[in-house]
Amino acid sequence: MGIIFRLDRVMADRKISLGELAKRIDLTDSNLSILKTGKAKAVRIATMDALCRELRCQPGDLLEYQGEEMVEKDK
Amino acid sequence: MKYLGEKSISSALALALRLAWHALLIGSVLGLLVASVVLFSDKISDRFLGSFLAEFRKELELSVSGRDMADWENFVVKSLPLRALVLPYFAALSALLLMILSRTRLVFENFTKNIVFDTRNAALLSKISKLNIVYSLLVLNLASLLISILLFILCEVFEKGAGLQEDHDLTI
Numbered sequence: 001m002g003i004i005f006r007l008d009r010v011m012a013d014r015k016i017s018l019g020e021l022a023k024r025i026d027l028t029d030s031n032l033s034i035l036k037t038g039k040a041k042a043v044r045i046a047t048m049d050a051l052c053r054e055l056r057c058q059p060g061d062l063l064e065y066q067g068e069e070m071v072e073k074d075k
Numbered sequence: 076m077k078y079l080g081e082k083s084i085s086s087a088l089a090l091a092l093r094l095a096w097h098a099l100l101i102g103s104v105l106g107l108l109v110a111s112v113v114l115f116s117d118k119i120s121d122r123f124l125g126s127f128l129a130e131f132r133k134e135l136e137l138s139v140s141g142r143d144m145a146d147w148e149n150f151v152v153k154s155l156p157l158r159a160l161v162l163p164y165f166a167a168l169s170a171l172l173l174m175i176l177s178r179t180r181l182v183f184e185n186f187t188k189n190i191v192f193d194t195r196n197a198a199l200l201s202k203i204s205k206l207n208i209v210y211s212l213l214v215l216n217l218a219s220l221l222i223s224i225l226l227f228i229l230c231e232v233f234e235k236g237a238g239l240q241e242d243h244d245l246t247i
Contacts, residue, residue, distance in 0.1 A: 027247065031247050032247070034245060034247060035247045039245065040245050040246070040247045041241070041242050041245040041246060042242065042245070042246040042247075043246070043247055044246065044247065047247050
């Protein structure tokens with residue numbers, strides 16, 4: 001899949017730990033870890049809403065599309 | 076009434092199937108031993124065990140009646156190698172039943188652990204239905220064959236369910 005979740009980058013910018021963010025948005029550490037490592041198959045609007053609220057960002061800051069043609073352009 | 080989880084119908088069935096598996100194993104071994112003795116008693120009984128086995132054979136002959144007796148009379152006049160084919164036939168049936176029972180028990184044990192829509196259950200159901208097809212062909216039972224087809228359909232349902240469960244689990 002070409003969509004990458006950039007949660008780790010935004011979390012590093014905001015200097016917030018996984019446990020702290022999980023507590024703030026009422027998710028379990030393991031579920032947030034699934035999101036962070038890109039293993040998630042889908043994200044609820046409510047989860048995106050909570051993430052954007054706590055990380056003070058836009059949904060576009062958390063998601064990035066990397067299709068095959070884009071990867072080739074980067075090369 | 077609880078169907079899944081601890082102290083449910085599934086856990087009771089898992090326990091019943093475990094007991095049935097052991098009972099069938101003991102019954103099959105004993106049955107095969109008795110059948111071997113009865114089949115080969117013509118050759119060995121008089122020489123090694125005296126009149127005991129001959130009497131046992133007579134009692135066995137007396138305990139069956141009517142059509143069964145006619146079948147038995149037809150059977151005993153057959154040559155020994157032909158009669159001996161009964162042993163691998165019953166051994167194969169017993170082995171098949173034991174495998175079906177053990178896999179069915181595993182499915183119900185998974186239900187007891189609340190593991191329902193899982194690829195492991197789908198694989199177990201697929202194996203059970205394949206074994207059941209072989210069993211129904213051996214005993215020439217149409218009802219058993221229909222159950223196998225239903226199990227194949229159920230297997231597909233479980234595979235689709237496992238996919239949906241995975242989607243649900245990975246939706247954050």
